[in-house]
Each structure stands twice: as C-alpha cells, then as structure tokens.
Amino acid sequence: MSPFEGHVFDGDSIRFSVHVTDNSNLASIRLGLLDENKISVVTPLYIVPHKNDTIIEVTFFKDATLKEGSYFLHVQASDGVNVKNQYREVKLLRNDIVNIFALLAQRNSGQSKIWKMNSVSGAVSLLMQRDYEIEALLSVAETQKLYLMTKFPSELQAWNLAGNQHFWTVSSVFPHKSFTALSAKNSHLCVAEKAGLIKKIHGNTGQIILTTLTQVDTSAYDLLETDDFIIAAQKTTGNRHILCAFNSATGTLLRKELLEAELTGMFEMADKRILLVVKHSTGFAIDVYDIQNQHFNRVFSSNQFQPVFSSITKSGQLLLATNYKIFNCDFVNNELVEIFDSPVAMVVNFEPQQQLLYVVHGIIMKIIKPDGTITNQYNLPETIDMIEFSYASN
Numbered sequence: 001m002s003p004f005e006g007h008v009f010d011g012d013s014i015r016f017s018v019h020v021t022d023n024s025n026l027a028s029i030r031l032g033l034l035d036e037n038k039i040s041v042v043t044p045l046y047i048v049p050h051k052n053d054t055i056i057e058v059t060f061f062k063d064a065t066l067k068e069g070s071y072f073l074h075v076q077a078s079d080g081v082n083v084k085n086q087y088r089e090v091k092l093l094r095n096d097i098v099n100i101f102a103l104l105a106q107r108n109s110g111q112s113k114i115w116k117m118n119s120v121s122g123a124v125s126l127l128m129q130r131d132y133e134i135e136a137l138l139s140v141a142e143t144q145k146l147y148l149m150t151k152f153p154s155e156l157q158a159w160n161l162a163g164n165q166h167f168w169t170v171s172s173v174f175p176h177k178s179f180t181a182l183s184a185k186n187s188h189l190c191v192a193e194k195a196g197l198i199k200k201i202h203g204n205t206g207q208i209i210l211t212t213l214t215q216v217d218t219s220a221y222d223l224l225e226t227d228d229f230i231i232a233a234q235k236t237t238g239n240r241h242i243l244c245a246f247n248s249a250t251g252t253l254l255r256k257e258l259l260e261a262e263l264t265g266m267f268e269m270a271d272k273r274i275l276l277v278v279k280h281s282t283g284f285a286i287d288v289y290d291i292q293n294q295h296f297n298r299v300f301s302s303n304q305f306q307p308v309f310s311s312i313t314k315s316g317q318l319l320l321a322t323n324y325k326i327f328n329c330d331f332v333n334n335e336l337v338e339i340f341d342s343p344v345a346m347v348v349n350f351e352p353q354q355q356l357l358y359v360v361h362g363i364i365m366k367i368i369k370p371d372g373t374i375t376n377q378y379n380l381p382e383t384i385d386m387i388e389f390s391y392a393s394n
Contacts, residue, residue, distance in 0.1 A: 001075060001088055006367075006375035008091045008120055008354060016088070017057040020077050025052050027080035033060050034072040038087075041071070068092055091354075100351065102358055102365075103146075105386035107133050110152070114163065115384065117365070119354070122378035128163040134386075136182040141391035143187050143203040154178040156191050158206060161392050168206030173197060181232075183223035190230055192220035198232060198246065200225075210251040218242065224266045224274070229254070229291060231274060233263040243276070245291050255294060265310030277310040277320070286318065286331050300331035311350035313370050319357065321348045326357065328370055339372030349387035358387050 001018045009015070020029055032044040042060055073088045104115040104124075112134040116127040136149035145167065148157045154172035156179060159165060172179055172193055181192040188209060189201045196215030199208050215234070222233040230246040241262055245255035265277035269288065276287045283303035287296050309321040318329040326340040326348065346361040356375065357368040363383055367376040 001073065001086060003088075003090065005088055005373050006090070006356070006369050008375075014060045014071065014073075014090060014092055015057070016073050016090075017055060018075050018086075019053075019055045020049075020075070021053045022077070022079050023052065024079050025050060026054065027078050029054070029056065029078075030074075030076040031056065031058050032074040032076075034074050034087075036070050036072075038072055038074075100353060101390040101392065102351075103127070103137055103139065103388040103390050104360070104365075104380065104384040105134055105137055105388070106382055106384045107386070113382070115381065116163075116390070117378070117380075119351070119367075122365075122376065124378075124381060128159075135178065137386060137388045138182055138184055138189070139388060139390035140184045140187065140189075140203055144392070145203060146390065147182070147184070147189060147203070149179050149182045149191065151178045156182070156189070156201070158203070161390055167204075170199070170201060170206055170208070181220045181223045183225060185225040190223045190225050192223055192232060194219040196220070196234065198223070198230060198251070200230065200248070200251070210249075212246050212251040212253065215244075220244075222263055222266055224268065226268050226272070226274075228272065231266060231291075233259075233266060235262070243289065255291060257289070257294065257296075264307050265312075267312045275312065275318075277307060277318070279306050284320070286329070300329065300334065302336055304336065309348045311352075313350075313355055314352075317370060319350055319370060321346075326359070326368070326372075328372075339370070340366075340368055347385055347387055349389070351389050353391070360384055360387065 026049045029047045030044050032040050033042045035041050070091050075086045077084050100119045102117040102119055106113045110133050112130045114128040115124050117124045133151045134148050135151045138147040146159045146161055156170045158167040174195055179191050180194055183190045187203045189203055192198045196218040198212040200210045201208055217237045218234040220232040220234045224231040228248055230248050232244045234242045241259040243257045243259055246253055261278050261280040263276055264279045267275040269275050272291045274289045276289055278285045284307050285298055286300040287298050289296050305322050307320040311319045320327045320329050323345045324342050325338055328337045328339050342361045344361045346359050348359050350357050359366045359368055363380045365378045365380055366374050368374050
C-alpha cells in the first residue's frame with residue numbers, strides 16, 4: 001500500500017493505491033477512510049475482482065466531512081473464507097493555511113548555501129548562496145521572514161522567505177566578536193553576543209527593543225524566551241556554565257544559577273518552569289528548574305551517551321540524538337528507547353507542527369515519527385550541516 005505511514009497530504013484530496021494478491025480468487029475488497037477513532041468518514045468502496053491479483057487506486061476529496069486532521073486508510077480483503085485488514089495512518093493539512101519547508105544549509109570555507117525542500121513532495125531548490133558563513137538560520141511564521149546570523153561580518157539579517165528581498169541588518173556591537181545565539185518568540189528575536197550582551201529585536205523592523213547589561217567574561221550559547229523571562233545558558237571564560245533569567249520587558253537580570261555542566265537544550269514548561277538537558281562527563285541528566293522559587297529538581301539521568309541535540313514533543317516526550325543515534329526519552333516513566341541508528345554522522349532537527357524528525361546522513365533525507373517509523377525518504381543535491389524550517393502562508 002502507498003503512501004508511507006504518516007504521509008502528509010497538503011492538497012484537496014487523499015490519494016492512495018493498494019496491491020492485493022492471494023493464492024485463490026479474491027471474493028471482495030473493501031476500501032475505506034476512517035477518522036482517529038477508526039470510524040468511517042466516507043462511504044466505503046466495495047470491489048469484487050474475480051481474480052487473485054489486483055491494483056486499485058482511490059482518491060478521497062476534501063469536503064465538509066473530510067477536514068484537516070489524521071486519518072486511517074483501511075483495506076479489507078476476503079477470499080470468501082478468510083478476512084484480512086490493513087490500516088495506514090496519514091494526515092491531511094489545509095493548503096490555505098501554511099506550507100512547511102525544510103531549510104537545509106551547507107557551510108564551507110566561509111561560504112554558505114541554503115536549499116529549500118518542500119516537506120510534502122520532497123522537491124529541492126537553491127534558495128540562497130552567500131560569500132560568508134551563516135552561524136544560525138531562523139524562519140518566523142508571524143513575520144513571514146527569514147533571519148540569518150552571520151560570521152565575518154557579524155550581523156543579523158532579515159530577508160523575505162524567497163531569499164531575494166533584504167529588509168534590515170543589525171550589526172554586532174563588537175565587530176571582532178560574533179553573535180553566539182539566536183531565538184524567536186512571536187514577532188521578535190533575541191540575539192546574544194560574546195560579551196554577554198543580549199538584544200531583543202522587533203522581527204519586522206529590526207528595531208532594538210531592549211538590551212541587557214554586559215557580562216564581560218561570559219557568552220550565551222542558547223536562548224529561550226517565555227512570556228516573563230529571557231533565559232540564557234552561558235559559558236564563562238573560566239569554563240563554568242551559568243543559567244541567567246532576565247525580565248523579558250526590561251532586560252533586568254533576575255536570576256543567576258551555576259550549572260554543573262553544559263546544556264544541550266532548554267524547553268518551557270507550565271508554571272514558570274524550564275526543562276534542562278544537561279550534558280555531563282559520562283552521560284546526561286534532565287533537570288526541571290523552577291524560576292520563581294529558584295529550585296532545581298533532577299527527574300532523569302543516564303550514562304548511556306552524551307546528546308548533541310534535544311527536542312520535545314507535544315506529548316512531553318524528549319527526543320535526544322548523538323551524531324549517530326536518536327533516542328526517545330520518557331522521563332516520567334523512566335524509559336529510554338533507541339528509535340534510529342545511522343551508519344554515518346547525521347544532522348537532525350524536529351519539526352513541531354508535523355511532530356516529525358528530519359534526519360540527513362550523506363545526501364539522504366529521512367523523515368521519521370517520534371516512535372522511529374520512517375514516513376518518507378528523499379535524495380538531496382549535496383551534503384548539508386544544518387536543518388531549519390520555514391512556514392509560508394498562502
């Protein structure tokens with residue numbers, strides 16, 4: 001049966017084909033489309049093939065009944081005695097809302113290329129080519145802009161999503177020092193410099209909304225903004241790791257906590273708490289930090305590996321990756337499960353709307369569900385070393 005499990009349709013229909021075969025003539029085949037509760041949402045199609053081998057192609061069109069969401073393609077085949085069922089989960093998106101693209105960056109010897117890949121069709125086109133290195137790449141749906149954090153010159157640039165119109169540039173206060181971290185929330189950005197300086201910038205205009213005080217011996221390597229705080233994971237010149245919380249409206253430093261080791265991820269939780277992934281010398285740990293009460297609570301630890309990437313799903317499961325493996329970490333139930341193993345070093349990112357992992361090893365792109373199921377696979381024109389996502393409204 002095609003398409004793959006988890007395939008995303010972004011048009012006005014769901015199309016699938018099925019190859020049914022048996023040792024004896026098939027008495028009947030039933031083709032249906034079911035909702036998430038496996039209840040039929042369209043009138044099933046019944047076929048009497050009168051042969052033992054047949055290929056059937058079916059299209060279900062989106063209407064008042066068939067809306068955006070998850071569905072199961074259902075095939076039931078019978079030879080008159082035995083009955084077999086097969087289900088395949090797919091998703092239907094509204095194509096009048098948003099198109100999701102993977103932005104694939106290749107950086108080499110001070111030059112950068114950005115490729116744009118349609119997440120549904122796998123079609124790849126060259127978006128931008130620049131004679132400088134891009135250290136970070138971010139696309140923001142609220143502003144419909146693409147942001148490049150560059151090195152030599154050290155700048156933050158805003159472009160349209162097609163990559164052919166430049167809107168504004170913010171340069172580093174210290175030209176000989178580069179920007180070190182970039183994050184976005186709603187329609188504004190936060191960018192950090194090596195002197196411990198953090199700026200909050202309006203994503204549409206490039207206007208600097210606030211600036212924190214410098215901390216000369218520190219540089220932030222990760223940023224997270226919540227409704228109340230700008231959280232910065234910082235490293236000092238003495239190789240210590242610090243977590244700082246600034247007031248998101250004024251830039252005032254409110255909290256400064258010493259960490260035991262480097263962070264590989266920070267994620268917002270309810271009740272002004274932050275989930276921290278700490279990479280220590282023999283493995284990693286997961287802490288929950290209560291900003292209001294300045295309290296750390298360790299909820300998980302492991303000596304199996306040191307993660308280089310982390311992300312979190314809507315269901316609260318943590319995805320962790322080394323250069324070669326991906327794990328699903330259910331820290332509530334104390335479970336750590338390997339879901340993917342790559343033969344060579346890979347590049348990983350997690351797309352939060354589709355809840356899918358994008359994994360590149362060599363020139364192969366694989367799209368994977370959090371349980372390890374591969375939903376699609378594409379060939380890329382070149383190797384890449386960064387994956388980000390772009391959300392374009394129609």
